[in-house]
Amino acid sequence: MSDVTAETAAPAPPTGLKRLWKSIGLLRESYVGMFGAVLVCFWVFIAVFVDLLPLQDPLAQTRGAQMLPMLTADAKDVMHWMGTDDRGRDMLARLMYGARVVLFWSVLATVVAYSIGMIMGVTAGYRGGWWDEIISFIGNVFLAFPQIVLLLVIITAFGPSSQLGIWMTNELGLDKTLVSGSLIIIAITFSTAPQVARIVRGIVLDLKTRDYIAAAEVRGESPLYIMLVELLPNARGPLIVDACLRLGYVIITIALLGFLSLGLPPPDPDWGKMISDGRQWGYNGLNMMLWPALAISSLVLGLNLLADGLREISLRD
Amino acid sequence: MLQLVGKRLVQMILIMITVSVLLFLSFEADKLNVASKVLSQYSTLDQRLIWLENNGYNRPMPVRYFEWVWNAMRGDFGESIQFATPVSKLLKEHLLNTAVLGGLVFFITVSISLVLGVLSGIAEGSSRDRGITVLAVLTTSIPEFASATILVAIFVFWLDWLPGTSPFTNGLNWNDVNQLVLPVMVLVIYNFGYYTRMTRASMAEVMTSQYVRTAILKGLPHGRVIKRHALRNALIAPFTVMILQLNYLLSGVIVTEVFFSYKGFGKLLYEAAMFGDIYVIEACAMVAVFIAVMSQLISDIGYTYLNPRIRFS
Numbered sequence A: 001m002s003d004v005t006a007e008t009a010a011p012a013p014p015t016g017l018k019r020l021w022k023s024i025g026l027l028r029e030s031y032v033g034m035f036g037a038v039l040v041c042f043w044v045f046i047a048v049f050v051d052l053l054p055l056q057d058p059l060a061q062t063r064g065a066q067m068l069p070m071l072t073a074d075a076k077d078v079m080h081w082m083g084t085d086d087r088g089r090d091m092l093a094r095l096m097y098g099a100r101v102v103l104f105w106s107v108l109a110t111v112v113a114y115s116i117g118m119i120m121g122v123t124a125g126y127r128g129g130w131w132d133e134i135i136s137f138i139g140n141v142f143l144a145f146p147q148i149v150l151l152l153v154i155i156t157a158f159g160p161s162s163q164l165g166i167w168m169t170n171e172l173g174l175d176k177t178l179v180s181g182s183l184i185i186i187a188i189t190f191s192t193a194p195q196v197a198r199i200v201r202g203i204v205l206d207l208k209t210r211d212y213i214a215a216a217e218v219r220g221e222s223p224l225y226i227m228l229v230e231l232l233p234n235a236r237g238p239l240i241v242d243a244c245l246r247l248g249y250v251i252i253t254i255a256l257l258g259f260l261s262l263g264l265p266p267p268d269p270d271w272g273k274m275i276s277d278g279r280q281w282g283y284n285g286l287n288m289m290l291w292p293a294l295a296i297s298s299l300v301l302g303l304n305l306l307a308d309g310l311r312e313i314s315l316r317d
Numbered sequence B: 001m002l003q004l005v006g007k008r009l010v011q012m013i014l015i016m017i018t019v020s021v022l023l024f025l026s027f028e029a030d031k032l033n034v035a036s037k038v039l040s041q042y043s044t045l046d047q048r049l050i051w052l053e054n055n056g057y058n059r060p061m062p063v064r065y066f067e068w069v070w071n072a073m074r075g076d077f078g079e080s081i082q083f084a085t086p087v088s089k090l091l092k093e094h095l096l097n098t099a100v101l102g103g104l105v106f107f108i109t110v111s112i113s114l115v116l117g118v119l120s121g122i123a124e125g126s127s128r129d130r131g132i133t134v135l136a137v138l139t140t141s142i143p144e145f146a147s148a149t150i151l152v153a154i155f156v157f158w159l160d161w162l163p164g165t166s167p168f169t170n171g172l173n174w175n176d177v178n179q180l181v182l183p184v185m186v187l188v189i190y191n192f193g194y195y196t197r198m199t200r201a202s203m204a205e206v207m208t209s210q211y212v213r214t215a216i217l218k219g220l221p222h223g224r225v226i227k228r229h230a231l232r233n234a235l236i237a238p239f240t241v242m243i244l245q246l247n248y249l250l251s252g253v254i255v256t257e258v259f260f261s262y263k264g265f266g267k268l269l270y271e272a273a274m275f276g277d278i279y280v281i282e283a284c285a286m287v288a289v290f291i292a293v294m295s296q297l298i299s300d301i302g303y304t305y306l307n308p309r310i311r312f313s
Helices: A002-008 A016-027 A031-052 A091-127 A129-143 A147-158 A163-170 A176-207 A211-219 A223-234 A236-259 A271-279 A282-316 B002-028 B031-039 B045-054 B061-073 B087-121 B127-140 B144-158 B174-207 B210-217 B222-234 B236-244 B246-260 B265-275 B278-306
Strands: none
Touching: A016 A031, A016 A282, A031 A091, A031 A282, A091 A129, A091 A176, A091 A223, A091 A236, A091 A271, A091 A282, A129 A176, A129 B002, A147 A176, A147 A236, A147 B002, A147 B246, A147 B265, A147 B278, A163 A176, A176 A223, A176 A236, A211 A223, A223 A236, A236 A271, A236 A282, A236 B144, A271 A282, A271 B144, A282 B127, A282 B144, B002 B031, B002 B061, B002 B278, B031 B045, B087 B127, B087 B174, B087 B222, B087 B236, B087 B246, B087 B265, B087 B278, B127 B174, B144 B174, B144 B246, B174 B222, B174 B236, B174 B246, B210 B222, B222 B236, B236 B246, B236 B278, B246 B265, B246 B278, B265 B278
């Protein structure tokens, strides 16, 4: 059998980098997806290389240069392209460093939530039976909460000033940002992982009936091998699209928590917090609110369009 | 059908019980924390211990839990720490306001998205379809607090047409109805995209089905095919999804209420969370979950009822 296929075999599938290039090339066919990818790449680039950009210190407060409108220079002739906030900090620098803060925590939270959701979903789908019932029930309990209600409950019951928060500060020696950050990740995991689990479970239930799974079972592969090597890689298509959308939601959620002053502690720039800082100044705070609002919208729009483009391409073949 | 409803009811009750246990454990397992929240953080340990004894907190936890659930089922959620009024009274006022806002938003969103979804679904791939799809993605990408910011900038600061907050200091009345415009607009803009895409997908699927093709080939006028054959079947799925989405709508309503200082359920919950008003948080969370679970039940029943294939099987 193997001899025959060796001669008539199709050219070997391109590996590694080549395949990546091919996928990117495919994306070019969808203008919408391409536009989304450009937006996302822009913000990722900013987040990674923000240190190398000629920006001012995002935390430096300049007296006498508070709430400057955009395109004005302060007394020391330092140009503020996007103006300054109520403490005289450069808006452009804060916006760019904010990209790093937002992307760092949202990617981390999404990865954690996705990993847990995938484990829940793939085991529930593959194993079935009572385990499936339990996992599905737990998922339904957390999905019964409107997301913000769940976040508010978790953060008020286990927030930085609760026993868990105090324990993390004192016993684990984490600083304020890390404590808030990990609580945000926990809260997002509780609200997101069940949704991921539900999707993964659905896909796995479909894949489970395929012949190659039966073949692997007959070969005597362990359930762990089947789940990790046979099931998850074959479920990747819809999951990549979903992960893009999910990351967008997580970014909105983190900014939202910042807006509700339940997010990361000041003074680190956080787009949501920047909006709520500007809000209390009414008309004068407009400049402080509009830029972060546009930044977060453009990033989420980029991710949604990218997901749309990817879905379009995956449906094509 | 009855069996399905029964099964759903049992599941719903189980979820409510689990949620109530979780909420009780998160907020009231630590007695001293409850006392410090009620008596403020400046109370002494002795005061807290006396308060705990007087209010029956030294009884075993299961007893306290059942008492709490029993009272909650009769509508007694205790007294708000922040406002020193019964939580049920607060809830009633605020829920009414939220029902007005949410109901209005739901009605407008559903109308807009059904029209747009059908328009784009009957001509899949056309430029109109693409335009509507891109618009739907664009609006769902702007979170409520960002679109609220942008809309306030336009309609309040630039055009000066509308008030920037919606406190309704004289209660809900027709004279202040312009205060409702911005919150409703923000929520409709954020939510209509998803509904539109659901309707579009369902409509597009139905349009490619055999019976629609038969109807067209039979020579029926196009409008009649759409109204009589396609629409009825295409609206079943989006209808149930829209009711299911009430959960998400409620999330958005909370943010919008906080942004515009609208005295609704969401603002009550948010302020309770910031203040540490645990009885209000518990009550709000229970009510929110109850609404969510009920909407799920209604959506299930609605789907079964609307879909004859399930109804008669």
